[in-house]
Amino acid sequence: MKKLVLIFAILFSSFFELIAQTQDTKFLIEEYIKQSERQKKTATILMGAGGGAIALSFLLALTADDWNSPGFEGGVFLFFAGSATVLIGIPIIVSSAANARKAGRLSLELNSARVLNPENPPKTIYPALKISLPLNSSRR
Template sequence: MNKIFLLIVAFLLVLPRTQAQQSQENRILIEEYLRQSENQKKTGLIMLGAGAGSVLLGTVLFGTAWNSESSFAGGASVFFFIAGSISTLVSVPILVSSASNGRKAAKLGVGTTQLMAPSPSGFSPKTYPSWIISIPLNSQKQ
């Protein structure tokens, strides 16, 4: 029982030193990259969906104009098809930029941490690679 108690006390003494700490400016930069990534992803998906819908609408209008020989439906179909194609093509670089910002934020979260490891001569600092993860438990969408 005494051994278990001593192990728990030793663990609790070493625990605060093993937790990774980030500088405030690094954390702000990570949050900014994540916010940009989320906004770009949302914009890219909206443009992709609207573009694909416009291409589909233009195709349907073109099929209708082909059968009825309506000049209005033919002109509208070309407009919707071209606008949808442009919107779909523009959404691709936005989605790529979103993924790039997400990767930048992930790279900033990888670093090294010093761990005070017990050794025969006492506690000695050792550096280990670490991946810094922060989970906002009380975040609110603004």
Template sequence: MHKLLFLLAFFLVVSPIVKAQNQENKILIEEYLRQSENQRKTGLIMLGAGLGSVVVGTILFGTGWSDGSDVAVGSGAILFTAGSISTLVSIPILISSASVARKGAKLSMGTSNISSVQSSGFSSRAYPVLSFSIPFNSQNP
């Protein structure tokens, strides 16, 4: 019985010291990760569509050139140009996505304090920590 009371008292004393990540940082980290994921998807879609347009435009231009069709040559040139622009625009978007993801990762890394019992009383020490959360409910809003 004494051991149970001692353990209960120990956990009541230690529980305020061991804190979870504060809510503001958690929300900010989730926002950075959501923004990074959206930018990454947008960049990859623009890259894929741009490369596809470049390939189709090149083929259309080549076949139109050999057949002497001005419409196919013009359409191929327009598709090639639009695809090239889309491909070039996707590069900064992908770089920005990686930058935002790094910001979120920096917020989840840091130092944390732990208190330990010494002969002279409680002693606080800092140690590096990497914080992450695992959502247990599978419902996405």
């Protein structure tokens, strides 16, 4: 019985570092993901509105009778405004992708554990992928 208790004590003492998770990293990952989703939504709206303005500008310019008509001038104005809106949306979507990569990088770490290996020297650091499942999430 004493041997069995000793074996279990040694076995569980080698895995105690694997059980702990820090809430700070989990909170930071969630914040990066929320920020990435907000930025992606904003960039999509900006780029869609800009694309719509560009399409409307072509329609106004093609239906204008003269170069000096208000429809043609309005089309030119809408073209530049839509182009600026699309160009503003590009850095926002790039920033969204960067925040998503930061969240992914935080979830990939090197963990350490004491592994009992009688043949080789013990390996204490190994790559690991953290996967968390939100069981009480409000979004399902």
